[in-house]
Amino acid sequence: MIGIDLGSRHIKIVQMQKGNVIKKALYDTIQFYRRYGIARQQRLDIDWEEIGFPPDQLTATGYGKITVKIEGAVHIPEIQAHTAGAVFQSGLYNFTLLDIGGQDTKIIKVRGGRVADFLTNDRCAASSGRYMENMADVLGISLTELSLHSEDPVNLSSTCAIFGETEIISKIVEGKSISQLAAGVNYTLYRRFAPQLKHLASDKLVLSGGGAFNTALMKIIAQQTGFDTIRVDDYQFNGAIGCCVYGGN
């Protein structure tokens, strides 16, 4: 079983056999389409041989789902894919899933292993992986560095991924340290989805998606909400794993 998560920033492919991940790969979205995709009547034929995945049953999900249909794949909704992945990886059945993707953040209330309710961030990319990348860029630090700081945050009023840059620059001029600025960015991320988290609360909070990489953010969430907060092991591949699980069922 092969699961494909067509993200806005990265494409994640996972192959599973008997409940185990046997192979996985991550590609830059644009590069992937350019290099491996052959469009045939509005469907994308992936050159599996070139990628190095043997032919197998395909299940796909992700942002690109609307415009890109992978030839030979069953396409499933993202919310369901992420939920299936998180249930499989965490072994939990009742929790709230926070999936921080490249362009959007999803909050899913899971009960009995199924989607009971969900919310997504509003229309802009604030509070997503893209915002983290932009802010790290402005600060001239890596995402790894950004993900370390949660103490003594500067107060950033703008959650806009673009206007946030201007505000950061003015804080740099004020002489704030990188760690304070990075912590400020991480708090801004949290504040953006905090109301939704409260709305779909559970005792357990599970993080997935590329944004779950941000350890400082995870720490802030746990501190501020008081929820038992964990992240799935293979957070970036959670959607693709979910595709395999969902497809296998």
Added chain:
Amino acid sequence: MQKIAFTTSIPVEILLAANKVPVDLNNIFIADQQAAAMVEKAEEAGYPRNTCGWIKGLYSVALESQPEAVIAVMQGDCSNTQALMETLQLKGIKTIPFAFPFERDREGVQLQIKKLMHYFAVDIEQVHSIKQSLEEVRNLLRQIDTMTWQDNLVSGGENHYYLVSSSDFNSDPLQFKKDLYDFIAGAKKRQPFKDEVRLAYIGVPPIFTDLYAVTESMGARIVFNEVQRQFSMPYVTADIYQQYLMYTYPYGAFARLEDIEEQIRLRRVDGVIHYTQTFCYRQIEDMIFREKIDLPFLTLEGEGPGKLDGRSRMRMEAFINMLKNIK
């Protein structure tokens, strides 16, 4: 005959009694192939980007269609209508204010309707005679609505189209009546829909052009179009004042809620879609509906005219899928 345009449903009987052609600017805007360009035109004129797409569309349509006057509903509809009215005045368009009273009292409704009758120099007998003659059309609309949720012969999109069009009867009540008869006759010959999921749609009509088609392609059907149904005046009433007093749309979230709760019970819906327009105060009212309606609930937001964006589509798909799993 002179066209009289309006910004939302008003007592259209008065216009017909005065021998005017009613034009709902909303319907003209959204049916226009160039609807997106209409929004851009208003922005070029100076309308801010962060204002409702409908208001911008209405502005451009009003300028383009050059009606004799525009009736602007100042209370009970959109909070931007005052500025819309003023900017139309700036361009030399005659505007007539109308307001649904906040208190929802008969006296207030009576006063407003009388003012409008006075403006168009018609009396209550003439208006009631029109009301009477429209009863056949309104009955056909009620029939289409019943055929949607009870007989399952009418799609959500068709229900939307006919009910929303009843605000101005497509500017020609006689032709509209014929269209309704033809449609009903055709729909009666169909096989009933076998829905996996039944949905209620609450809120103002969508700015998305393919919402109903997409919903049905996902195995769900909208069997209740709340505001569109209100536009069709679903209640049998003794007089024009009572008709516009029972009409729920302009009287706030709680007036609407009563009707919504009753209808979603009656129509056995599995979930509710609440549509709100970007930058609209009704996004705040979403809190009320979310809290009071005890059914799975999806809030959809639309900004400009066109097809559903990828994100909204993803959310719709996940919502419908979730409802299928719950069933």
